[in-house]
Each structure stands twice: as structure tokens, then as C-alpha cells.
Amino acid sequence: MKFFDLYRKDRWPHMFCPGCGIGTAMNCFFRAFAESRLNQDKTVFVSGIGCSGRIPSYILADSLHTTHGRPIAFAGGIKLANPELKVVVFTGDGDLGAIGGNHFINGCRRNIDLTVICINNYIYGMTGGQVSTTTPFGYYTSTTPYGNKEYPFDLSEVAVAAGANYVTRWTTYHVKSLTKSIKKALVKDGFSFVEIVSQCPTQFGRRNDMISARQVFEWLKKNSVLHKKAHTLVEDHLDLNLMGKITVGEFVERNREAYTKVIGVRK
Amino acid sequence: MVTVINSDYCKGCNLCVVTCPVKVYKEGDKPSSRGYFVPKIVNVEKCMDYKRKKGEKKKCELCVLVCPDQAISWSNE
Amino acid sequence: MQGNEACVEGALYVGCKFFAGYPITPATEITERMAWRMHEMGGVSIQLEDEIASIAAIIGASWTGTKAMTATSGPGFSLMQENLGYACMTETPIVIVNVQRGGPSTGQPTKASQGDVMQTRWGSHGDYETIVLAPNSVQEMFDLTIEAFNLSEKYRVPTIVLSDADIGHMRGKFTVSEDIKFIDRKYCTKHVEHNAFICDEGLVPEFPKFGQGHRVHITGLTHDVSGYPKTTDPEIHAKLVSRLVKKIRNHSNEISRTEILNPKADTILVTYGSPSNSVFEVLSENHNIGLFRLITLWPFPETEMKQIAKTAKHILVLEMNLGQIYWEVERIARQAGCQKVELFSKIGGEIHKPDEIIKRLKNEVL
Numbered sequence: 277m278k279f280f281d282l283y284r285k286d287r288w289p290h291m292f293c294p295g296c297g298i299g300t301a302m303n304c305f306f307r308a309f310a311e312s313r314l315n316q317d318k319t320v321f322v323s324g325i326g327c328s329g330r331i332p333s334y335i336l337a338d339s340l341h342t343t344h345g346r347p348i349a350f351a352g353g354i355k356l357a358n359p360e361l362k363v364v365v366f367t368g369d370g371d372l373g374a375i376g377g378n379h380f381i382n383g384c385r386r387n388i389d390l391t392v393i394c395i396n397n398y399i400y401g402m403t404g405g406q407v408s409t410t411t412p413f414g415y416y417t418s419t420t421p422y423g424n425k426e427y428p429f430d431l432s433e434v435a436v437a438a439g440a441n442y443v444t445r446w447t448t449y450h451v452k453s454l455t456k457s458i459k460k461a462l463v464k465d466g467f468s469f470v471e472i473v474s475q476c477p478t479q480f481g482r483r484n485d486m487i488s489a490r491q492v493f494e495w496l497k498k499n500s501v502l503h504k505k506a507h508t509l510v511e512d513h514l515d516l517n518l519m520g521k522i523t524v525g526e527f528v529e530r531n532r533e534a535y536t537k538v539i540g541v542r543k
Numbered sequence: 544m545v546t547v548i549n550s551d552y553c554k555g556c557n558l559c560v561v562t563c564p565v566k567v568y569k570e571g572d573k574p575s576s577r578g579y580f581v582p583k584i585v586n587v588e589k590c591m592d593y594k595r596k597k598g599e600k601k602k603c604e605l606c607v608l609v610c611p612d613q614a615i616s617w618s619n620e
Numbered sequence: 621m622q623g624n625e626a627c628v629e630g631a632l633y634v635g636c637k638f639f640a641g642y643p644i645t646p647a648t649e650i651t652e653r654m655a656w657r658m659h660e661m662g663g664v665s666i667q668l669e670d671e672i673a674s675i676a677a678i679i680g681a682s683w684t685g686t687k688a689m690t691a692t693s694g695p696g697f698s699l700m701q702e703n704l705g706y707a708c709m710t711e712t713p714i715v716i717v718n719v720q721r722g723g724p725s726t727g728q729p730t731k732a733s734q735g736d737v738m739q740t741r742w743g744s745h746g747d748y749e750t751i752v753l754a755p756n757s758v759q760e761m762f763d764l765t766i767e768a769f770n771l772s773e774k775y776r777v778p779t780i781v782l783s784d785a786d787i788g789h790m791r792g793k794f795t796v797s798e799d800i801k802f803i804d805r806k807y808c809t810k811h812v813e814h815n816a817f818i819c820d821e822g823l824v825p826e827f828p829k830f831g832q833g834h835r836v837h838i839t840g841l842t843h844d845v846s847g848y849p850k851t852t853d854p855e856i857h858a859k860l861v862s863r864l865v866k867k868i869r870n871h872s873n874e875i876s877r878t879e880i881l882n883p884k885a886d887t888i889l890v891t892y893g894s895p896s897n898s899v900f901e902v903l904s905e906n907h908n909i910g911l912f913r914l915i916t917l918w919p920f921p922e923t924e925m926k927q928i929a930k931t932a933k934h935i936l937v938l939e940m941n942l943g944q945i946y947w948e949v950e951r952i953a954r955q956a957g958c959q960k961v962e963l964f965s966k967i968g969g970e971i972h973k974p975d976e977i978i979k980r981l982k983n984e985v986l
């Protein structure tokens with residue numbers, strides 16, 4: 277499979293800003309999808325609203341670009357109504373952690389068979405750089421002109437706590453590991469969650485003394501630490517995540533029976 | 544085999560320059576027709592050396608995976 | 621059987637295979653009965669985390685070619701508004717049952733009301749049309765749920781069964797008529813990738829269900845016939861939204877249903893849902909009064925209303941709200957020549973009693 281077998285070449289070059297990590301995420305997703313030999317005509321791509329929500333409009337497959345925060349709910353309906361379809365969700369940190377938080381935790385809890393890929397750029401990209409639920413403490417956004425006074429969510433740990441079957445996080449710098457993990461997430465039964473910490477040079481970088489994509493990218497690289505003890509929880513997570521360092525790695529791998537299997541949906 | 548940058552897609556972010564372990568790319572100094580500074584390919588032979596040195600079957604392709612605009616590809620020339 | 625239960629049976633009868641809901645009085649019985657009956661019928665019924673998720677899930681399910689429904693009451697219906705607009709924009713067939721209770725806000729959970737009539741029409745942002753049916757009996761909870769599915773499939777539009785606490789909890793029998801029709805949406809027969817929203821003068825595009833290799837992109841953003849977002853071109857937006865509205869308005873005569881008795885009477889009572897049952901009692905003893913019962917609220921049966929208003933001298937609109945469909949009736953009736961159009965409101969959960977209606981009319985005709 278070639279890149280433009282999966283993506284809509286007629287829509288290139290895409291709309292994302294120069295150096296935006298979303299394009300990197302799309303590369304890794306492509307590799308993982310191609311390597312897992314899934315059928316693109318039996319896969320549905322669902323997204324919410326935001327820059328990250330535009331990914332499915334570039335994918336050459338059935339895709340549903342839904343409302344802000346709700347893609348997991350839409351995706352669940354697709355999966356339950358036709359379990360033969362593989363359903364992949366693309367979402368952003370605002371889409372998933374703020375307005376869609378309820379669907380996120382309940383989707384994990386239900387362990388519904390979805391692969392959810394969140395582009396976490398620490399900010400609301402599409403609406404022009406407002407604070408998000410994942411913006412690190414003290415960082416600047418257009419609605420935190422004095423620095424963010426709230427503590428961020430660790431989306432991956434939320435997913436672990438809520439019961440997802442597979443949870444992993446990498447940054448756009450870790451392209452190889454990320455590709456491997458997406459591949460794993462795609463074939464995993466139940467709810468799998470991939471968090472991709474990504475650079476938004478236009479809205480996040482610019483406001484936090486990193487004027488070029490390259491600077492945010494290097495910042496991600498410098499601040500990442502590998503979470504070695506895969507399959508277990510980070511112990512002192514508050515110290516580690518986002519406030520100082522970005523832990524990357526696999527956080528949980530469970531084998532709880534997937535929701536469609538539990539309820540025995542007929543194919 | 545040489546690496547090519549598609550200047551219709553490249554937006555001059557220079558992430559390839561940062562990523563390549565053997566410095567195959569160098570920041571561009573002339574704007575493309577779309578107004579972006581497309582990097583220059585300066586050391587393409589190092590890419591093959593790197594592959595040989597690591598004993599890999601394929602090139603590392605970090606640049607291809609990282610390039611957010613799908614501008615990098617390989618051509619047999 | 622209860623009205624709410626008859627509604628479930630109607631849905632299953634026309635082949636609804638997916639239900640998602642969130643418990644709320646006075647619609648809970650629908651979610652409960654679905655939980656066991658849907659299982660028996662080999663479909664999926666799920667209680668989700670809220671009403672936003674419920675309508676989202678049925679829209680998703682519908683894109684796999686599955687007939688899907690949700691049920692709620694006022695507070696939940698309010699939460700659904702954004703995705704209701706999404707279903708209109710993406711032309712997704714779904715059925716929403718709203719068993720109305722007293723509002724605004726949490727209001728009167730156990731009491732009937734007709735306060736959501738305008739919300740079904742204007743609740744989501746932007747211009748759009750939906751189809752809204754108003755049952756007045758257990759039998760109609762069954763029949764109109766079926767009709768709602770048929771219309772929603774035919775026009776690719778969300779269709780709302782607008783019931784209320786009294787009808788939902790009313791007990792009675794229903795019969796299954798032999799000539800019930802089942803309408804399924806027209807599926808694409810050809811590969812449509814770049815033409816997902818192309819249609820003929822019927823204005824309803826064929827449905828490219830997911831999983832068939834059509835590779836369509838469906839978005840709530842303004843899109844052209846390819847389905848791709850095109851959000852800044854005024855013409856594309858105007859063309860799309862006008863079509864969404866016209867595909868319903870142009871077919872209003874086919875869609876709209878009314879029940880009319882004594883059309884030439886000087887006094888006409890306009891009613892729908894619960895209060896119509898009192899009006900029937902009034903009519904059985906007063907043969908000089910006419911009835912105009914709306915079975916379809918939206919699109920409003922304008923042609924029939926005009927016809928009646930041409931000869932009527934006095935039109936009295938009975939509603940369990942402070943005046944909603946009244947404004948529509950007044951506008952049309954006045955244009956048609958009837959100058960005396962009045963509203964008889966009742967809120968708080970009581971329906972208009974027959975003797976109250978008679979008293980109200982006394983000074984006028986009797």
C-alpha cells in the first residue's frame with residue numbers, strides 16, 4: 277500500500293500549518309494501517325471538531341466528521357450497529373478531554389471496540405490558541421494571558437483509570453515507537469487509546485517562546501522520558517506528566533473482553 | 544537512489560533537517576513558488592552509508608515519517 | 621399496553637435495529653422496554669452516558685444502514701439539539717421520540733405539556749426542516765412511530781414523534797393493520813465517492829452506507845455534492861441549505877396528515893395530541909363544531925388549513941402551552957380570510973376538559 281492509496285491525493289497539499297505534528301501523526305498512522313493489513317473499505321474514520329478532526333477528510337475511506345467532543349459516541353453507534361467494521365476515532369485534546377470527556381471515560385469503561393487516536397497539542401488549535409484541559413501549568417494561551425493556573429489532565433492515565441484495554445503515548449518525535457503502538461492499538465480488541473503529543477507551532481509554540489515548529493519539536497524531544505515499566509501505572513504521575521516531563525510508552529495492556537463480544541452483537 | 548523533496552507539498556518547516564541523524568538536509572535559502580524555504584539535499588550518500596553502517600535492510604526513513612507534509616520520497620535515479 | 625410501550629412495538633415492527641437512550645420521565649418506559657425487546661429481535665439497545673451520546677450513537681448506527689431511534693423528554697431533547705442539526709445537515713435518517721413534560725428546565729417531570737412544539741422546528745441553530753408527528757392515542761403511538769421511520773427513511777431527515785406524558789402513559793389496545801407500508805431509504809447502487817450528495821429533482825440523494833467501499837466523507841460543515849467541506853463559498857452554502865429545506869417543504873402535501881371533521885362549520889377547533897381527545901367529546905355532542913386535528917405538526921399542513929379558514933368564522937386553537945402552533949394557524953387563517961383566531965391555553969399538566977371547552981365557546985356559538 278502506498279501513502280496515497282489511503283489518503284485523498286486530490287486534497288493535497290493539506291490544510292495544516294507548516295510543521296504541524298498532525299501530518300506526522302498521519303504518516304505513522306498510514307504505516308501502521310498498511311502493516312496491519314486492514315481493509316480500508318471495512319474501516320470507518322470518525323472525528324470531532326478541531327484541526328485534528330480534519331484528518332478523516334483526507335482519508336480515502338468512509339468517514340464521519342461529527343460535532344465537537346462527540347466522535348466516540350458516534351463511533352460507538354457505528355461499531356454496535358455493524359461490528360464487522362473497524363472504527364477509528366481521531367480527536368484533539370479539547371475535543372476529548374474537555375467537551376467530550378464524558379464520552380471518553382464512559383467509552384473506556386464500556387471497553388467498546390474503538391481505536392481512539394488523540395492529537396494532544398496542549399491547546400485549542402483551530403479556534404486560535406485557547407487553554408485546553410491538557411495545557412501545562414504556567415504556560416501561555418490566548419485565554420491564560422497570565423499563565424495557566426489550572427493543573428492539566430493526563431489523558432492516558434484517565435484512560436487507564438477508566439478501563440481502556442490498551443493505552444499508549446508517544447510524541448511526534450517518536451515516530452517509530454508511535455507507529456508500532458498504533459499498529460498494536462489497531463488490532464487490539466476493546467477500547468484502545470493512543471495519545472500523540474504533537475507540536476502546534478502556530479498557536480502553542482508562538483505563545484510560549486518557541487517560534488518555529490522545530491523548536492516545539494525539540495522541546496518535545498527534550499522533555500520526553502520513557503515510561504519503562506510498561507503495563508503498570510506511573511507511580512508519582514503528578515511530578516512526571518506535563519508539569520515537567522512527558523512520560524511516553526505503553527501504560528496498560530489488558531485483555532478485558534470487548535463490549536461487542538460481551539453483549540454478543542450478531543454480525 | 545536519491546531522496547526528493549516535492550516542492551509542491553513542502554512547507555519549509557525544517558523538521559527533516561532536525562530529524563535526519565546524518566544531516567542529509569540543510570535549511571533552504573530560496574523561497575519556492577509557494578513562498579516556502581524548501582530544504583536542500585546536501586549529503587545524500589550519507590544516507591546510504593548510515594544504512595550500511597547500521598546493517599539495516601531499509602533506510603531509516605525517519606525523515607519520511609516525520610515530514611508533516613508528505614513531501615519526502617525516494618526515487619530511483 | 622402503554623403508549624410508550626406501543627411506540628417500542630411500532631419501532632420494532634418497522635425494523636428498528638438500534639436504540640440508544642438515557643432514562644428520563646416520562647419516556648423511561650421506552651428505554652426499559654427496548655432493553656429487553658430489542659434483544660429478542662436481534663438488535664442492539666444501549667443506555668448511554670447522556671442524551672447527546674444517544675443521538676450521536678443513533679446517527680452513527682444509521683450510517684451503517686440500520687434503522688435507529690432514541691427517546692427522551694424536554695431536558696434530554698434540549699441536549700440533543702446540536703446533533704439534531706447535524707443529522708439534518710448530513711441527511712441522516714433517525715427517529716427521535718419526545719414524550720413531552722412541563723418545562724422550562726426540569727419543570728414538571730410527570731405532567732404532560734406541549735411546550736416543545738417550536739423547539740422541534742427551531743431548536744437547533746441555522747435553517748433546516750424536520751418532520752414532526754403528534755400522536756393522540758396508544759394506537760397512534762404505534763402507527764406514527766412506524767410512519768416516522770418511513771418518512772425519515774424516504775426523505776433522509778430526522779423525524780420526531782412528539783408525544784406527551786398523558787399519551788405515553790395512557791393505557792389501551794392497539795391493532796396492527798394489514799396494509800402497513802414499510803419504506804427503506806434508497807441505497808446507492810453505483811460507487812459514489814465524489815458524488816455522495818448528487819440528487820435528482822426529488823432532492824433526496826441516494827444513501828451511501830458505510831462499509832460498501834463508497835469511501836464517502838460525511839461532515840456537518842457546509843459541503844458540496846462531493847461531501848468535502850466548502851465553507852466559504854456563499855453559493856454552495858445557499859444551494860445546500862435551500863435543498864435541505866426544500867426537500868421537505870416541496871413535499872409538504874405528501875407528508876402532512878390531518879384529521880378534519882365538519883370542515884364547513886363556522887367554528888373550528890384546531891388541536892393535536894392530548895387535548896384532541898377532549899375535543900372529540902365536545903364534537904360528539906355539538907355537531908355544529910368542526911375539528912382540524914394536526915397529525916403532522918411540521919411541515920405544517922398549510923393547504924388544508926387555508927381551505928378550512930376560507931369558510932370558518934371562528935378558529936379556536938387548543939394547546940398545552942402559552943401559544944406555539946397558534947401563531948402558525950393565525951398567520952395562515954388570517955391570510956385566508958378568517959379574522960377571528962383565538963388561543964385556548966392550558967399549562968401545568970391538565971388538559972382542556974370538554975366542559976371547559978364548551979364554556980369557552982358558549983358566548984360565541986352555542
Ligand SMILES: Cc1ncc(C[n+]2csc(CCOP(=O)(O)OP(=O)(O)O)c2C)c(N)n1
Pocket residue numbers: 325326327328329344367368369370371372395397399400401402403408
Ligand atoms: C459545541 C462547540 N463549541 C465550540 C466549538 C468551537 N471549537 C471548534 S474546535 C475547538 C477546540 C479544538 O481544540 P482541540 O480539540 O484541542 O483540537 P485542535 O484544533 O487543537 O486539533 C472549539 C472550542 C464548536 N465547534 N462546537
Ligand code: SF4
Pocket residue numbers: 291292293295296297298327328397401402475476477478479480
Ligand atoms: S493551528 Fe496548530 S494544530 Fe492547527 S494546523 Fe496549525 S499548527 Fe496544526
Ligand code: SF4
Pocket residue numbers: 295548552553554555556557558559560581582609610611612613614615
Ligand atoms: S520536513 Fe517536509 S515539509 Fe518540512 S521542510 Fe522537510 S521536506 Fe519540507
Ligand code: SF4
Pocket residue numbers: 546562563564565566567589590591593602603604605606607
Ligand atoms: S532516511 Fe534517515 S538517514 Fe536517510 S535522509 Fe532520511 S532521515 Fe536521513
